Ligand SMILES: [Zn+2]
């Protein structure tokens with residue numbers, strides 16, 4: 001039964017058909033209890049602080065349940081879990097459509113990925129923002145599917161998943177590609193090529209031959225032990241995990257250094273123009289001013305110039321309340337400007353982003369939610385409060401990476417307005433410069449990058 005394959009499920013969450021299957025075919029399934037020997041058998045949590053003791057509803061006295069994967073459903077000591085191993089698939093023809101041919105650099109990395117796939121090894125693909133990393137995955141996904149392998153794509157960001165789902169569907173027009181995420185209304189189905197947010201991997205066990213993890217440096221993946229375990233357990237024993245990122249997190253750099261994780265680096269954008277470098281601009285205590293309903297002078301000047309030139313701009317800010325305040329200040333001062341704001345809490349976010357792509361605004365205020373995964377035709381970006389701890393060097397590099405994505409508009413301005421430079425700001429600036437220089441010089445060895453700080 002397809003819908004049971006490759007996932008660890010509790011009896012309570014099964015549909016009627018699934019239950020019937022479980023009763024009729026006990027020989028095909030593995031059944032086990034939810035928590036044994038201090039470990040949750042669904043998410044593999046072993047941290048005793050993440051188990052909660054509670055009187056058992058089934059009358060076993062006190063049972064424990066796992067807090068780490070509670071968001072999915074409750075797994076307790078006495079929960080019955082079932083697991084049906086995945087069936088193997090026959091080799092087949094896979095339809096494939098590529099809009100543009102790959103650049104020489106993309107071709108090289110695509111080849112390295114194919115090699116890792118055939119060896120069953122993992123690989124880090126470090127490709128700068130705008131390098132065209134999605135296109136580089138097409139060949140190995142096609143190869144894997146045609147060999148009867150199972151493939152999954154996962155990213156921590158739902159916006160990224162939605163965007164890429166459309167692109168993968170276009171590239172593989174004959175595949176049914178389910179997209180799993182928390183709020184999805186679609187009925188679950190298991191197919192050879194699955195896409196999902198990284199959280200959804202928690203349910204899977206030894207299901208995939210090839211797993212592509214996109215943007216592992218993004219919240220909430222980076223630093224989440226639950227999600228790291230989910231990646232490791234969702235793949236089969238022999239597998240390839242491809243980590244795709246423009247800003248590798250420390251845990252991956254550590255794996256390259258000490259465990260020899262193979263790495264592919266693409267330091268240039270697909271159109272060959274350099275990455276935009278950031279300017280720093282000191283604004284002083286901007287919070288104080290914004291709270292009092294005022295705009296710091298230099299940012300006001302900057303915004304007026306941008307709007308006067310008809311240049312669309314995204315202004316990133318660290319906190320939602322300050323951003324909302326800023327929006328109202330701007331609307332009061334400049335009723336003629338078309339201003340909007342977006343955040344993770346904004347239910348109209350996806351619509352507003354679409355409107356912004358259609359040039360409906362002069363200025364868009366955003367939290368880090370738009371730092372990655374979205375592409376606008378010709379924009380400038382600025383950060384107000386770049387010193388805030390919300391803005392890691394990865395985040396600042398991603399923000400700069402929104403600019404100059406299109407070959408007809410390959411440059412633009414990036415300004416970090418700050419109240420005191422931080423290490424993250426300097427690291428972001430240094431990294432971008434280093435990548436640009438390396439690419440211009442045609443350098444192949446980028447290991448110096450790991451020592452930047
Ligand atoms: Zn758990």
Ligand SMILES: [Zn+2]
Pocket residue numbers: 056057058059060062063076077078079
């Ligand atoms: Zn119990």
